[in-house]
Amino acid sequence: MSRFDKAFGKGRAALVCFVTAGDGDTAAVLEALVEGGADVIELGMPFTDPMADGPAIQLANLRALGKGTTTADIFAIATAFRARHPQVPLVLMGYANPMIRRGADWFADQCKAAGVDGVICVDTPPEEDAELGPALRGAGVATIRLATPTTDAARLPTVLETATGFLYYVSVAGITGLQQASTDTIDQAVAQLKSATDLPVAVGFGVRTPEQAGAIARVADGVVVGSALVELVGKYGDNAPAKVRELTAALAQAVHTARENA
């Protein structure tokens, strides 16, 4: 059983938490996420040109790069995390260029060695799967695909064809961190996706509060929270881990109990 299967197979929704690698004291922030009750960690790989991200994550990218965060640093963070937490799934999320810079095989090997379970490459759609997909899957690293409100029924099979690990439903057509879609639309979309795949379906983009997270957790297998956590890291500096733990615990409580209360 993969770490994903376990994390999504607990009979309740999983909380997926995103932070940017190299922003603040990442090791301490990751500890806070796990202590708070995160089930899956998404570690953002900072990039100079984060085209799909809103202001909060853009700034986190700049802070991380401003401190000189390198690809080697990111894998060191991942390796240390895996040593401390053998069971918590770890996903790298980022843009194609830093991932392919030294070759797809190099990147896949590094992921495998660091204990990374999956990769979300924002700007590589299934049409360009050859770039990274075969190398990652060959190394036993999942290629997590995004489905969006613009992914219609005709296109969904193309997306699912190379999707492994879990499916990430981006609930708004837009960038990270801004508005949220209505619960009704999300319910409908998740139902549609779940009828088309056996992969767990996690929903993200614009989810900030325990209330929103809980509402989504009634229907989805996972709820992704990013910008709200990243903002805390940006705002509280050395005190960020405590704040992150607090928000994560509230989110986890809402997500983990959503179906009992439904």
Next chain:
Amino acid sequence: MNDAPAPNSFRNQPDERGHFGQFGGRYVSETLMPLILALEKEYTAAKSDPAFAEQFEDLLEHYVGRPSPLYYAERLTEELRKDAPEGMGAQVWFKRDELNHTGAHKINNCVGQILLAMRMGKTRIIAETGAGQHGVATATVAARFGLPCVVYMGAKDVERQQPNVFRMKLLGAEVIPVKAGAATLKDAMNEALRDWVANVHDTFYIIGTAAGPHPYPELVRDFQSVIGREAREQMLARTGRLPDLLVAAIGGGSNAIGLFHPFLDDPSVKMLGVEAAGHGLDKEHAASLAGGSPGILHGNKTYLLQDDDGQILEGHSISAGLDYPGIGPEHSWLKESGRVDYTYATDKEALDAFQLLCRTEGIIPALEPSHAVAAVVKVAREMPRDAIICANMCGRGDKDIFTVAAALGVEL
């Protein structure tokens, strides 16, 4: 690479997936992917629709002012012959796209794309701009077709291109300064992509150069190829033969590919693309082919300025229109296939060429084609007197007089 067998034609790229050899492609987020596919479908339909071609050509003739002249620059030619070796000093001709409405080649592409936007029923136009020429051209066609228009422009470029900012506003566009990153063209493009992702239902993104996700590099090339088609015909009509060398400046590469593409299968015609070497290739520059390596940015795989970790570096050029750390994917392919040669010119060489052209021909060029002129100055002296160079005068210099004055230490 250079020793691979030459393809039967250099004019049948990209493949059906938008790849030019290993370059190009569609590296966009899933949200944009369905829209990119819809655009490709629409463009394929438009290409075989005579009504589309008719409308495009009509606007180019009566609105843009095409065909643009092909001009023999006799005094420049003579000037360059003065210190050329015996029997050397090629004839220099200019394709005068600076005489187009709005003052640059950019409008050719904008006319084509706004017609596509109308066909697709889109009701809002967005664009990125560096020098402001593409922004002005986009604002112009948006006004002409009555669509609201938002132009993203790096905050630093807003500062150094005030006249064009005011032009866009006069034309009814909203200009949004982008403060992220280095606040230049690359950041403006990021912001335009973010707008597009959030407004896919009604918005058409008019990309300003032959780059971005497929089908943009192809369709921008096709719309700009009017430059090369005209030049080919005009040259044959005026001299009875094809030019020996084509020269064009390269930012993203749209004016260059527009001039080159119709000649790619004429083996006797050599081609030279000129990148911006800024302060020099060992310092800050914007020469992606000369000083970069293949990577993925803004929807396509191509040569980029980047560090060892794949972080994108800032370009620098005195010309805001060349200040981009990437290049259109077809140029990356043409470089690797060996069909086109690429060189570079520094800020200083471009400034010298700018002044030379002002004084010898009474033409104030934009700083972008001044880079092409700088390359012409070097190569004309090494070519025989009966050789013909055709360079793309892709923009006029009105927008640049403040930058040039500052560089020359003149206070206006």
